[in-house]
Amino acid sequence: MEYTDKVMEHFMNPRNIGEMENPDGVGKVGNPSCGDIMELFIRVEDDRVTEASFRTFGCGAAIATSSIITEMVKGKTLQQALEITNMQVAEQLGGLPDTKLHCSNLAADALKEAIEDYRRKQDDPNAE
Amino acid sequence: MEYTDKVMEHFMNPRNIGEMENPDGVGKVGNPSCGDIMELFIRVEDDRVTEASFRTFGCGAAIATSSIITEMVKGKTLQQALEITNMQVAEQLGGLPDTKLHCSNLAADALKEAIEDYRRKQDDPNAE
Amino acid sequence: MRRIYLDHSATTPVHPRVASVVNRYMLADYGNASSVHSFGEAARKALIRAREQVAGLIGAEDREEIIFTSGGTESDNLAIKGAAWYNRKKGKHIVTSAGEHHAVLHACKALKRHGFRITEVGVDSEGRVDPDEVADAIEDDTILVTIMMANNEVGTVQPVAEIAEIARRHEVLFHTDAVQAVGQLDVNVSELGVDMLSISGHKIYGPKGVGALYLRKGTRIRSQQHGGHHERNMRAGTENVAGIAGLGEACALAEEELKFRRSHMIRLRDRLLDGLQESIEGLHINGSRDERLPNNANVSIAGVEGEAMLLGLNAEGIAASSGSACTSETLEASHVLSAMGMKPELAHASVRLTFGRENTEEDVDYVLQVFPGIVSRLRSMSPLDY
Amino acid sequence: MRRIYLDHSATTPVHPRVASVVNRYMLADYGNASSVHSFGEAARKALIRAREQVAGLIGAEDREEIIFTSGGTESDNLAIKGAAWYNRKKGKHIVTSAGEHHAVLHACKALKRHGFRITEVGVDSEGRVDPDEVADAIEDDTILVTIMMANNEVGTVQPVAEIAEIARRHEVLFHTDAVQAVGQLDVNVSELGVDMLSISGHKIYGPKGVGALYLRKGTRIRSQQHGGHHERNMRAGTENVAGIAGLGEACALAEEELKFRRSHMIRLRDRLLDGLQESIEGLHINGSRDERLPNNANVSIAGVEGEAMLLGLNAEGIAASSGSACTSETLEASHVLSAMGMKPELAHASVRLTFGRENTEEDVDYVLQVFPGIVSRLRSMSPLDY
Numbered sequence A, B: 001m002e003y004t005d006k007v008m009e010h011f012m013n014p015r016n017i018g019e020m021e022n023p024d025g026v027g028k029v030g031n032p033s034c035g036d037i038m039e040l041f042i043r044v045e046d047d048r049v050t051e052a053s054f055r056t057f058g059c060g061a062a063i064a065t066s067s068i069i070t071e072m073v074k075g076k077t078l079q080q081a082l083e084i085t086n087m088q089v090a091e092q093l094g095g096l097p098d099t100k101l102h103c104s105n106l107a108a109d110a111l112k113e114a115i116e117d118y119r120r121k122q123d124d125p126n127a128e
Numbered sequence C, D: 001m002r003r004i005y006l007d008h009s010a011t012t013p014v015h016p017r018v019a020s021v022v023n024r025y026m027l028a029d030y031g032n033a034s035s036v037h038s039f040g041e042a043a044r045k046a047l048i049r050a051r052e053q054v055a056g057l058i059g060a061e062d063r064e065e066i067i068f069t070s071g072g073t074e075s076d077n078l079a080i081k082g083a084a085w086y087n088r089k090k091g092k093h094i095v096t097s098a099g100e101h102h103a104v105l106h107a108c109k110a111l112k113r114h115g116f117r118i119t120e121v122g123v124d125s126e127g128r129v130d131p132d133e134v135a136d137a138i139e140d141d142t143i144l145v146t147i148m149m150a151n152n153e154v155g156t157v158q159p160v161a162e163i164a165e166i167a168r169r170h171e172v173l174f175h176t177d178a179v180q181a182v183g184q185l186d187v188n189v190s191e192l193g194v195d196m197l198s199i200s201g202h203k204i205y206g207p208k209g210v211g212a213l214y215l216r217k218g219t220r221i222r223s224q225q226h227g228g229h230h231e232r233n234m235r236a237g238t239e240n241v242a243g244i245a246g247l248g249e250a251c252a253l254a255e256e257e258l259k260f261r262r263s264h265m266i267r268l269r270d271r272l273l274d275g276l277q278e279s280i281e282g283l284h285i286n287g288s289r290d291e292r293l294p295n296n297a298n299v300s301i302a303g304v305e306g307e308a309m310l311l312g313l314n315a316e317g318i319a320a321s322s323g324s325a326c327t328s329e330t331l332e333a334s335h336v337l338s339a340m341g342m343k344p345e346l347a348h349a350s351v352r353l354t355f356g357r358e359n360t361e362e363d364v365d366y367v368l369q370v371f372p373g374i375v376s377r378l379r380s381m382s383p384l385d386y
């Protein structure tokens, strides 16, 4: 279960942590029983993600993937953001241990949920 | 399979080895397939064992028991000699390892055979 | 960087006195104990001495009641499978508990393929087995009860003597996995009334890869590893002389130090638990507070995942462990915490700190100094309340 | 007194380089390889390195093909029982030879209780297995052939590649016990075409109580020891990190020294055999003279019992072994010599001298100087002719 230096760097100094005030989209994945819960918040302007932040209950990999995706997504169009895969996130971190690859590598899923949440709100501005 | 010092002393410096010329009795026990063959020769005068010698193919215990019984028996009456047990031989050596106690501790048996051989010859002086 | 090892229930450093014994049998008296010559004799003597040392520590009457194995896992497997196969004609039912080590649970599970039935009695919220439940679980064809002496995760000590008494009353063999208890608690096979008891070297400052099974005189089991006639035909394989001599020395050391170890570790443990409870909100102590291994502190810290805490602690030089899914090979939270009825989010939030003879109060104070900061940092990014 | 160790097939001294690796993992990097923290990481790295060292020595493609065990006996048991149980629905027949080590023969015997059938092909007067006999012994429901690479008593090297080819042609798994071959012969699992291969640490200047099983990728067997998820679920139990690291180092050393060892030991062995033949009447060389382990000299000396010779040699400081009944726990003469058709009195009269890397020509000359005297002394009290 060896983490790369990049993973440890993001774990020790995670970027963009915390709940966002009035986010444009929120994605939640995982659940307590499996040991990982990830919340991703995004702000969207002109169809681009301008800001992202996260709150994560989870292992080192879960925290590092959350952290790095908030950097990866910044400035990307929604379409580009949707194309980010969990695999790419892991690659950006210099790889993840096998077991982590399959279980704590959920950041891209959270991002997708956040974008869908944003789009849903766009379609129905009154929705909570 | 630890031998006592006494066993090793008799193994290294066995007493009374070799075939006896014109013995009064010969006892043979053991067989090649079990790994021990013991021949005990005795000379008898006035119903007493005056001399004994042995030839043995066998392990350290077999050689040491052969050696010591030739000393133990010297000067004993035939009746006394017949009363010597394998256990007593082992005791005289300060004990034998368990496995040896049951398999290579045949000297008293050889002595009995030698005495029987002597008596047989006494009964029938022409017998070979 | 300061490094503080607080994972002694996972494994211990080999004591220098033990290591020097091991070295002697690696480098000088390296003979095979089956050999006739003087090298073999030295090896045989080492085995006898080690058998006496192990027997001495656990109050066995006869050194021949000690069978050396490759570790606690093998001891458990040999006891359970050995007893099961030997007694299969008497019955095919085994009673164990949900809180046992995997070496016990999975050995039992392996027997299921062969038609044995296993009853796992539960544990309460502190991880304790109720002797009455064991009594109720025993059936006509029960051949073995196996309940550990002390739990490796939460440190809860089981009422083993009482359960052994129940087993004896039902004429059922009783085995206990004492891998964590030995060297910390008074372990006396006569007083406990056990038929079989497992020991592991590396939990008591001995080498890894060596252990022992106490097998009460007259107790018959079937050997599980076949080959030469080693260990009174109960366990084939060239004896690991150096490792066994090391285990023996570790047992002698444990006997000498037992009182010191217990009081020393209880002091450190309680200092840590009290300190953590004061400085960290939402902290829950896992396991029994009273019937507890001297060296075990196990807590759940609401809202913070276990592996993340371990990484944080490790970055500060502190080595600990966790029952979180992320630290297990099965990716499931600790089966012990689950059996205790703990909610998953708390099970994933558990941290175990286990002391050793070389730890100091300064170590505890250092942990108390850095741990709250780690927790608040992780909580600052956690979506869970506490 | 001069002490000369000539019993390297029984066990070898641990090489100082190996011992220093073992010490590192006993005293400094003592972590449990399952732990998250840095102590655990150091242990995990040690396992990876050792796996590569073992794989390197035997030409395994992938380090994951190496499963660490507690020794050669466990490797043999795991291979044979593991393959048998995994494939029991395909068939219940196993082919082996009469000259195998007891770890193989008794593992097979244990399977008989569970309805498996075992065919033991014979060996010729030199201890060799005839590949054609193996081919003939394979039946429709044969699931495994296990034939050792080199015999531990008489040193005879078996035509393993040829037999492996036969097994493959019949789509039957092939295992070889290479405990004595490794470190002396070129052992390359690809060239040999074996599916499984057993190794033991203490025969190659590594520690006792550690071994390995090579398990070709894709070969499925059933684990025999249950507990944690160690060794890719093939062998539960906290990894013996120090021992495994030592085994790895011993393999690296063997790879470096292989050529030297072989030529060095062949020279010593032949010097001894030639010298003995010249100086002792009625001497018979056991095993093949050509297809023979470099380090093995095994002779029978008519009229002199083996243990007695060992004691005589030991008194002169020479450590050797024998196939005589008196040196076995079963009190039967060597099953290998018997299988070779040797008369009991010659089997009981056998002595094995096995060389190691540290032996010298002076050692041989010393043996040649004292051995004839020991023989004539014992012959002077023997009733048997020669």
Ligand SMILES: Cc1ncc(COP(=O)(O)O)c(C=O)c1O
Residues within 6 Å of the ligand: C009, C070, C071, C072, C073, C074, C076, C101, C103, C148, C150, C151, C152, C177, C179, C180, C200, C201, C202, C209, C211, D236, D237, D238
């Ligand atoms: C309670 C308990 N039983 C059994 C074992 C297994 O022992 P070993 O690590 O020697 O295989 C352990 C430790 O891992 C343990 O804590």
Ligand SMILES: Cc1ncc(COP(=O)(O)O)c(C=O)c1O
Residues within 6 Å of the ligand: C236, C237, C238, D009, D070, D071, D072, D073, D074, D076, D101, D103, D148, D150, D151, D152, D177, D179, D180, D200, D201, D202, D209, D211
């Ligand atoms: C050919 C052979 N196989 C298996 C073994 C058993 O290995 P171990 O001594 O490591 O149990 C040995 C040595 O005793 C051996 O020589």
